[in-house]
Amino acid sequence: MGISSFIQSPAYEVMILIVPDIFQSSAGYAGKFSEAYQNASAQIYLDHEDMKEWSIKDGSKVELFTDFGEVVLTARESEEEHRGIGLMPPSVYSMRILSLDNLHPAKIRRSKGEVAGIREIIGK
Amino acid sequence: MSTKLTTTCPGCSCICDDIEVSVEDSKIKSVSNACRKGAALFLNAKPQSNDGIDDEIDEAIEILRRAKKPAIFGLDNTTIEAQQIAIEIAKELDCLIDDYSRILYGDLLDLVLSSKIPTCTLDDVRDRADISIFWGSDAMNSQPRHLSKFSYFPRGEHKQKGWEFDRHAVVIDLYRSSSAKVCSEFFKIDQGGDAAFMDAILGTLSGKPPSSKELLRLINEIKKANFGVIFAGSGLISGLNRDTEKLVGFMEKLNEYSEFCTIPMVKAYNMRGFVETINDSGLERGEPFPQALVNQDVDAALIVGADPLSDLPFPVSRKLREIKTIVIDPRTTPTTEIADVAIHSVINGIFGEGSVRRMDGVEFKLKPCCIAGGGLSDEAILKRIMEGL
Numbered sequence: 001m002g003i004s005s006f007i008q009s010p011a012y013e014v015m016i017l018i019v020p021d022i023f024q025s026s027a028g029y030a031g032k033f034s035e036a037y038q039n040a041s042a043q044i045y046l047d048h049e050d051m052k053e054w055s056i057k058d059g060s061k062v063e064l065f066t067d068f069g070e071v072v073l074t075a076r077e078s079e080e081e082h083r084g085i086g087l088m089p090p091s092v093y094s095m096r097i098l099s100l101d102n103l104h105p106a107k108i109r110r111s112k113g114e115v116a117g118i119r120e121i122i123g124k
Numbered sequence: 125m126s127t128k129l130t131t132t133c134p135g136c137s138c139i140c141d142d143i144e145v146s147v148e149d150s151k152i153k154s155v156s157n158a159c160r161k162g163a164a165l166f167l168n169a170k171p172q173s174n175d176g177i178d179d180e181i182d183e184a185i186e187i188l189r190r191a192k193k194p195a196i197f198g199l200d201n202t203t204i205e206a207q208q209i210a211i212e213i214a215k216e217l218d219c220l221i222d223d224y225s226r227i228l229y230g231d232l233l234d235l236v237l238s239s240k241i242p243t244c245t246l247d248d249v250r251d252r253a254d255i256s257i258f259w260g261s262d263a264m265n266s267q268p269r270h271l272s273k274f275s276y277f278p279r280g281e282h283k284q285k286g287w288e289f290d291r292h293a294v295v296i297d298l299y300r301s302s303s304a305k306v307c308s309e310f311f312k313i314d315q316g317g318d319a320a321f322m323d324a325i326l327g328t329l330s331g332k333p334p335s336s337k338e339l340l341r342l343i344n345e346i347k348k349a350n351f352g353v354i355f356a357g358s359g360l361i362s363g364l365n366r367d368t369e370k371l372v373g374f375m376e377k378l379n380e381y382s383e384f385c386t387i388p389m390v391k392a393y394n395m396r397g398f399v400e401t402i403n404d405s406g407l408e409r410g411e412p413f414p415q416a417l418v419n420q421d422v423d424a425a426l427i428v429g430a431d432p433l434s435d436l437p438f439p440v441s442r443k444l445r446e447i448k449t450i451v452i453d454p455r456t457t458p459t460t461e462i463a464d465v466a467i468h469s470v471i472n473g474i475f476g477e478g479s480v481r482r483m484d485g486v487e488f489k490l491k492p493c494c495i496a497g498g499g500l501s502d503e504a505i506l507k508r509i510m511e512g513l
């Protein structure tokens with residue numbers, strides 16, 4: 001095991017905004033434990049420039065954390081410019097790290113982890 | 125043999141009543157006219173069975189009987205008839221009853237219902253609106269047919285040229301949403317910048333120099349309009365720090381220039397119905413449910429048609445694990461999975477019936493388009509709980 005595996009990637013500040021996503025809500029009707037719903041939920045849309053600056057690639061895994069918890073998600077490159085803001089749909093993944101405010105400050109870093117299943121997140 | 129029917133969709137607060145389904149052996153084989161979300165709702169609908177339902181209802185009654193501080197929550201995704209029975213249960217148990225409306229929209233719906241903020245119907249919008257302003261709301265993702273049925277694309281009685289010449293649609297939001305991509309204009313504001321943007325609009329209307337060409341264009345459209353509508357989303361309410369008085373004042377001033385109304389862009393298909401039903405009942409809702417959970421003022425929750433584990437922050441929803449939880453929902457959700465008792469009801473509008481209110485308050489009837497076979501509606505389950513209590 002190389003020393004690099006003990007060094008964590010740097011963390012950056014990002015504000016999380018919960019936004020509706022028709023693909024995620026439609027997948028929810030096929031089942032909230034379905035793979036399609038889980039994949040559509042466990043992702044965060046990031047600004048192109050932010051991703052470049054933070055060396056995060058589209059489709060790679062990131063860890064998002066706050067005082068309330070952390071989750072591993074798939075990073076997606078947003079088509080739109082929203083520097084410093086990460087867009088997430090409402091789901092157990094986004095709710096896991098949120099406080100009661102609307103725009104939620106969080107930290108993000110590259111991750112080698114795996115996205116946990118919804119049952120794992122809810123402890124069932 | 126398949127049967128073709130026209131039915132009404134309970135997928136969101138647009139309550140589209142032009143959905144065509146083809147049904148074979150109580151299964152929906154195809155759907156037309158619905159958006160992606162509505163189509164997914166119909167095509168994935170499954171009937172319920174009656175297995176174990178009597179025991180589940182008995183267990184729910186027992187939990188509620190034993191509870192010292194029960195609460196009822198959800199109810200935005202069920203019929204008015206079910207909401208009325210839930211209110212009766214709340215009276216019987218003398219407990220708090222709440223939905224998501226205060227969490228997401230503060231007192232916006234009450235302001236609209238009490239006419240402190242002028243409102244109109246979506247049919248008025250389709251027939252007359254010159255300008256639609258989506259403020260902190262993304263219809264394309266939440267109410268997907270809103271723009272095509274009512275607010276931007278359709279021809280209406282006095283709007284025969286539709287979006288190309290007759291209508292202007294504007295999005296004001298923190299990010300360029302899907303709605304912003306299709307509307308005529310987009311204004312990006314910073315978090316908490318909603319009140320300042322209202323001031324900028326009113327200032328420019330009263331003759332102050334505009335801060336940008338885009339703002340000047342918006343002001344010209346507002347001045348030109350005979351009738352305009354603000355579709356207020358939860359983003360606007362949180363951007364105003366829940367200070368809805370600011371919106372009341374803004375609407376008053378805007379109406380000095382031309383007729384302007386507000387329609388709350390509620391997402392759940394019968395949130396409007398719940399707010400009207402509870403207001404009509406005269407029952408006080410009590411402490412907001414999330415607050416009551418955090419303050420440990422609830423020891424048993426009856427949740428109807430809601431999935432708080434997926435839409436309330438973890439510091440709140442984790443409290444549900446510390447109390448007794450009963451969930452009535454047609455589908456399996458993270459919240460049904462952690463519930464002490466999960467009762468699966470039939471889907472209203474597919475296997476069950478009842479009345480609902482569209483986002484503008486117009487009442488619609490949901491009728492079944494498939495034969496249920498088994499299972500009970502939310503209304504029937506709540507009625508049995510009420511009788512048991």
Ligand code: SF4
Binds near residue numbers: 270
């Ligand atoms: S817009 Fe809403 S009501 Fe209409 S089909 Fe889509 S989900 Fe159903």
